[in-house]
Amino acid sequence: MYRIITNILNVILKMRGAFIIVNKENLPKEPGYIIACTHRGWVDVVALGAAILPEQIHFMAKKELFRNAFFSRFLTSINAFPVDRKNPGTSSIKIPVQLLKNGKNVGIFPSGTRTSEEAPLKRGAVTIAKMAKVPIVPAAYSGPTNLKELLTNKEIKIIFGDPLFFNYTNNNREEIDNNTKTLSEVFKSLEKSIN
Template identity: 55%
Template sequence: MYYLAAYLLKIILSLFGRINVYQKENAAIPGGFVIACTHTGWVDILWLGVSMLPKKIHYMAKKELFQSKLLKWLMERLNAFPVDRENPGPSTIKVPRRLLAEQKVVGIFPSGTRTSEEVPLKRGAVTIAGHAKVPIVPVAYKGPNNFTDLFKRIKPSIIYGKPIYISEHLPRKQAMEEMMVQLNQELSNLQNRLDELN
């Protein structure tokens, strides 16, 4: 179901303009890892999944999207799993840690709320990657954000940054703080790089 939906989406989205994908080789790493992508609308979620093909992404999604039977059915077939953003607890990282242990890719939008402004990153991506001892691949997106933007034929672009690994030479708390700083800086750098390329 995932591949059917993803390749169908690729065809549909390409009707509005083909995407430029830069530095995808940075995601060609063995084993499981976390993808942390900038988030400005629902279209970036779709393009991120399409750009990663044939690799699958397992998305963290807010639990509200699973309340409708139809949406729950669709989200599960797109490899999404629910998370309670208001009351995160130990169970929040249980599913992504299992997926990463199975050498799968977990997609997280660390800014949380969709926004075009720079906002402080939430800690989910770093917490999960740190506990699972896997790298984070930072990704920035620029392009249409919603249904209306698609018809404006705004050119979409995605750029992959180099994997960020947690330091093994620092205490865990300090290493995760350092990883957080690196991720924040790299996402900003990648967004600026996209502005230069387009």
Template identity: 50%
Template structure:
């Protein structure tokens, strides 16, 4: 289902409507084994992030509440999404994404955990860096600028910008686990904010 839907959306959004611009494509790892993160203010980022790395498939972490409806939950599962308990995350929350990464697949995570502007002071949650660190996989940060409403995917213009991947397996051996998590979290937040600022400036100068 993911392959069919993503292929259809790629044809409509990128080939016909030309509504997506991807910047920093050279930063996308050749191997699919990485965690990709992005700013998150609407559901449009979920779609456009998938289009930005097409034909590679993203396995998204999604809040468990979206799976309460049996049929909608099955549909989400067919699109490679899997449920997580954001309020009470435990060891089991990490097993699925780590397994996917070890199978050389890409995991998509929105670090703030919910739709909120980064300039509103949303904290950068540790989930993405914890998973990446445990799987020894790189983190590919991204930022989005574009329409927030679904219809804007067709009628508007969206931009996804990727930054340089953050390596998780080359950290000093004398760093403790919590120190590594703290460092990676701050590095991801710093790079994400910089990507968003650069993208906002790019849009302003090209109006």
């Protein structure tokens, strides 16, 4: 189901206007990595999934999106899994870590919110990367953020940065915070280059 939907969406995105993917060669050759992307609206989720085809992404999504039974089935069919952002428990970490250890790719939007304003990054992506011992591929999105903009010919662009292989030596919160700051700086650099 995932491949069918993402391939259809990929065709639609390319038909509506420019769909530019920059530095796709930065994606690791073997699956089992985190893609951490900037988040402006639901369109970036669709574009990111289409951008890494034929590879798949398992997306973390807020649990509120799974309340509707029909939409919940749809989200599950496209490899999304629920996360309680307000009260994150062990499953918030356990599920993505297990997916990564099984050679699956996990998509995370570290800002945890859809906004045009700069939002501070949460530590989840770095914490999960540490536990699963996998790299983080940073990505930035530029383009439509809603259906109205999507119906225009506004360019869609995704840029991938170099994979980040963080060292974990002190095994403490300060180390996680420092690595999260590094990821944040990489995001800023990618967003400058994409706009």
